[in-house]
Amino acid sequence: MQLLPLQEVANQIKPGLPLAWGIRDGNGKLLLARGHRVTDAAMLSTLLARGMFVDAAEMRAALAAGHAATKPREGFFGRWRLSSGRLNTLLTTSPADLRAALDEVVNVLMSLADRYPDKVLFQILRHDQTKLQSYGVSHSLHCAAVCCLTGKRMGWDDNQRRMLVSAAMSMNLSMIELQGRLAVQSGPPTPEQRAAIQDHPVRSAVMLAAAGVDDPLWLAAVEQHHELTDGTGYPSRRTDVVELAQALHFVDVFTAKLSARSSRVALAPNVAARDIFTGSAGHPLAAALVKEFGIYPPGCFVRLATGEIAIVIHRGESVNTPVVACLTNTAGQPMMRPQRRETTDKANAIVALVADADVMVRVPWETLYPDD
Numbered sequence: 190m191q192l193l194p195l196q197e198v199a200n201q202i203k204p205g206l207p208l209a210w211g212i213r214d215g216n217g218k219l220l221l222a223r224g225h226r227v228t229d230a231a232m233l234s235t236l237l238a239r240g241m242f243v244d245a246a247e248m249r250a251a252l253a254a255g256h257a258a259t260k261p262r263e264g265f266f267g268r269w270r271l272s273s274g275r276l277n278t279l280l281t282t283s284p285a286d287l288r289a290a291l292d293e294v295v296n297v298l299m300s301l302a303d304r305y306p307d308k309v310l311f312q313i314l315r316h317d318q319t320k321l322q323s324y325g326v327s328h329s330l331h332c333a334a335v336c337c338l339t340g341k342r343m344g345w346d347d348n349q350r351r352m353l354v355s356a357a358m359s360m361n362l363s364m365i366e367l368q369g370r371l372a373v374q375s376g377p378p379t380p381e382q383r384a385a386i387q388d389h390p391v392r393s394a395v396m397l398a399a400a401g402v403d404d405p406l407w408l409a410a411v412e413q414h415h416e417l418t419d420g421t422g423y424p425s426r427r428t429d430v431v432e433l434a435q436a437l438h439f440v441d442v443f444t445a446k447l448s449a450r451s452s453r454v455a456l457a458p459n460v461a462a463r464d465i466f467t468g469s470a471g472h473p474l475a476a477a478l479v480k481e482f483g484i485y486p487p488g489c490f491v492r493l494a495t496g497e498i499a500i501v502i503h504r505g506e507s508v509n510t511p512v513v514a515c516l517t518n519t520a521g522q523p524m525m526r527p528q529r530r531e532t533t534d535k536a537n538a539i540v541a542l543v544a545d546a547d548v549m550v551r552v553p554w555e556t557l558y559p560d561d
Contacts, residue, residue: 314488
């Protein structure tokens with residue numbers, strides 16, 4: 190058996206993906222079989238530091254079969270990042286083909302939300318809160334994803350959901366850059382900024398119409414997403430607000446509460462949910478939104494009865510029994526690899542939510558979903 194140092198082929202090993210060949214010690218003894226997953230970069234670094242090897246013949250056979258040469262599929266997190274980048278380009282440059290380009294991003298986002306609803310919620314709660322300058326784009330993407338999920342919970346058909354998602358992506362088209370400036374601004378909006386905020390729904394609708402959007406539901410939802418049925422909204426103080434605009438308003442306000450600004454921290458999802466439900470007087474659309482996130486949405490930190498700190502990764506069969514990944518052990522020490530727990534087991538029951546500021550352990554979020 191000819192052994193090759195693992196260091197020579199380390200660039201072929203992708204954390205989270207199955208090994209295309211086994212990993213052996215200096216005597217050729219198999220330690221990790223082909224198909225085993227190197228869970229994260231830290232594990233790979235440990236193997237390299239220990240001076241592991243691979244069987245040259247096995248490696249060549251795998252390469253010949255195309256296992257290592259095949260480009261890994263783009264999973265949820267990769268497709269989400271691509272959608273975010275694409276939306277950023279569209280909203281900040283408003284190209285001539287804006288309508289068609291928005292339709293393309295809407296298609297991708299709806300497929301992601303329908304296939305990976307828990308990962309969508311996780312991504313929204315765990316997005317990088319330090320990139321305040323890009324708040325306008327991330328907020329549009331988050332709103333669109335939550336609209337897709339909430340519309341499905343409401344039982345709306347694909348056409349209704351598509352119009353709602355499209356409106357969410359484009360509702361702030363006329364003030365994307367201003368949103369970024371406001372997010373990093375410590376003081377209140379200036380009179381000029383307030384004027385831009387006040388009329389942005391109408392200006393956004395006008396820009397969309399000029400780009401070829403002629404669907405009345407889409408345009409109405411954008412133009413009315415800050416109107417309230419009691420007449421206290423803006424810019425027109427109308428009371429005959431279309432249902433899509435009402436849904437968009439609740440999602441807009443709720444997701445905004447989940448994001449930080451330079452002037453305030455992000456609210457915990459349970460606090461944001463309570464605020465939106467109480468403020469809406471229990472409106473069915475707000476209730477559907479709150480139910481979609483639930484008590485322990487993916488991405489929130491919790492303490493288990495064992496004393497371990499964990500992060501929720503999947504919603505469970507009941508609202509209080511999600512699947513979690515433990516980040517610390519019972520002594521509060523970081524785990525080398527997050528361990529999944531089923532909180533249906535009373536020994537692993539959730540006893541409290543934990544604030545972000547109280548959790549010092551961070552891992553690459555993709556590693557929590559090794560099957561992505």
